[in-house]
Amino acid sequence: MHLRVCLYSYPAGHIWVYRVLHFFTDSGKDIRQAQYIFQGFYLLNLVFVFRILYKVVRIPPVVLFLVTVTGYRIHSIFMLRLFNDPLAMLLFYVALDMFLEEKWFIGCVLYSLAVSIKMNVLLFAPALFVTLLLNTDIWSTIGYIGVCGVIQLNVGGPFLLHDWKSYVTRSFDLGRVFMFKWTVNWRFLPEELFLDKRFHISLLVGHLTFLAVFAWFMWYRRMNGLWPSVSLALFRSIPTITGPLDVVYAFYTSNLIGITFSRSLHYQFYSWYFHQLPFLLFCNYPQNVNSISTIPWTLFFWKVPLLLAVELAWNVYPSKWWSSALLHTCHIVILSYLIYTRPTRPIDTMTKETEMMLRQREKRLKKCYEEHGTLMPPMKTLTREETLEKRKKLEQKLSKSPQESELAFEHWYAKEMLKMREDYRVYYGKDGEKEVAGLPPLGDRTKLEFHEKVKLLYAEALELEEKLKNKDASESQGKRLPSSTHLDSENSDNSEPDEAGTLKADHSGARRRRKIVTGKK
Incomplete structure (x- = not known):
């Protein structure tokens, strides 16, 4: 029943x-x-x-x-x-x-x-x-x-x-x-x-x-x-x-x-x-309640x-x-x-992409902790002798000849170009204004921070470098004019390909860029 x-x-x-x-x-x-x-x-x-x-x-x-x-x-x-x-x-x-x-x-x-x-x-x-x-x-x-x-x-x-x-x-x-x-x-x-x-x-x-x-x-x-x-x-x-x-x-x-x-x-x-x-x-x-005084x-x-x-x-x-x-x-x-x-x-819901980023960051922190015993890598504190030695090397660099300083700046500038090539690209927005990928809309350039101006300078230099490279490629495919040989001979001392195969700007242009980057007028 x-x-x-x-x-x-x-x-x-x-x-x-x-x-x-x-x-x-x-x-x-x-x-x-x-x-x-x-x-x-x-x-x-x-x-x-x-x-x-x-x-x-x-x-x-x-x-x-x-x-x-x-x-x-x-x-x-x-x-x-x-x-x-x-x-x-x-x-x-x-x-x-x-x-x-x-x-x-x-x-x-x-x-x-x-x-x-x-x-x-x-x-x-x-x-x-x-x-x-x-x-x-x-x-x-x-x-x-x-x-x-x-x-x-x-x-x-x-x-x-x-x-x-x-x-x-x-x-x-x-x-x-x-x-x-x-x-x-x-x-x-x-x-x-x-x-x-x-x-x-x-x-x-x-x-x-x-x-x-x-x-x-x-x-x-x-x-x-x-x-x-x-x-x-x-x-x-x-x-x-x-x-x-x-x-x-x-x-x-x-x-x-x-x-x-x-x-x-x-x-x-x-x-x-x-x-x-x-x-x-x-x-x-x-979650942060760890004592009686913090209990709500x-x-x-x-x-x-x-x-x-x-x-x-x-x-x-x-x-x-x-x-x-x-x-x-x-x-x-x-x-x-x-x-x-x-x-x-x-709330604790997220997309899988966000979770993947968090896991990667967790792995990096874990690796850092296993290697150094802390979540922040240890920073080496220089002794007085090491500080003096570093200062001497810096003074030696500053005492270089103008030609050596110019060449060092060219190498440094070429490396920075390669770093900025992917992160900051110049493009034109809907209103026709020039924008830089990775930066907020430019608007009034006088209101940009100093580091933003430097990044903008890099980005515009990349654009100029790309134009020069395309122009050089188009000229090499066509017939050379008689004056082109003369022009090439004039610029042979001022332009040479760097390690990445791109054309460098002339020394005067590099000198102007260096003045802007270093804050000199």
Whole structure:
């Protein structure tokens, strides 16, 4: 009789789990043994909840202590009532941990198994779809959704083959009518309104509206919301790395919205989001809290009482009008707080290109630390003798003949040309004004900084050098005029190819450039 009732109440995963428990508890007679097993489920659930909160690096440790000791109703749901809701949430938290590790296939398998135990896990489905779409692509996302469907077919196979219509309509009954006497969240309404289908439709509209607003404006905010994030992945082939903070935020808010607009909440449903409330309230907690003096106590003065108010609303049995009103008030405060703190909420989502740059920088810092024992390379401090020796060498360079100084400047200038060739190119903007790639729009050149003027000088010299090279190449292909030999003989002392095969400017031009670079007039 028990199995027959469960068959028409819950999905097939529930049947298989409780069939195993039936075997280990002497056909369901050893209740104490079953409570010990569920105690293990509870501790394992805490392990994965704390593991997820550890990865987001935002929750103060004292909140974890409160989560452990204040959940009176949660302890009852797990270890006294032996409901299937905690088992479904346990599998979900394991699946979420896999998603944070980017193990999408394993996570989807576990997520589908959680749905096969209790249908409420479908409240996380919108966040899962968006997360898969951002981290993979449209075809991979469809494939992972297909994996979830295959798991459901395998788990419910015997029941689907026996009577698929009854199994689907009863196990995933979205139009189920709940009893008013068991509701926790709508006790302040008349029973007629509670059972009215128009009221149910209005709740569905509110659910979808809030879900769309959060998905569009709140999830993955660094990528400017849902559509810019998805368009980058689908149309520009720029994949995204969703950080733990953004992933958990999307999943938990999706679930909270579904619970807020639920047609009815029963006492065991508290396990759906009890362990998620601390994150939703403290997701903007600062990371640099390392002493008592830096703790933002004002956050605790109203957030901890709010958590206790939620606990109070769920512990009133039977529910009263004021307990239901208190519960809705708490939900509204939490959602309003999440919307209000949107601009200051930390985010950790980025594109794969940005992640690659950060990893390369991390490798360079790690290599520097391994070689020098510090993140900054050690700087050698010169002794007095070394300083005097360096000064003498500098004086010797300054005492060179004009010809030697001119030749040294030419070599230095040629090297600088090669460095600037790729980074700073001269081009013409839309308005016909000359611009330099790598520098802001020039505008009034008198307002440029000195180093910008030097870079501009280099860039224009590169342009002149390119013109001279093209002119020389065109002349060499044509017929030489009689005067060209005379001109070449005149400029033979002033122009010669450098090591890179390009023409150098004459000495007078180099001298003018040197005066500008060194600041001489």
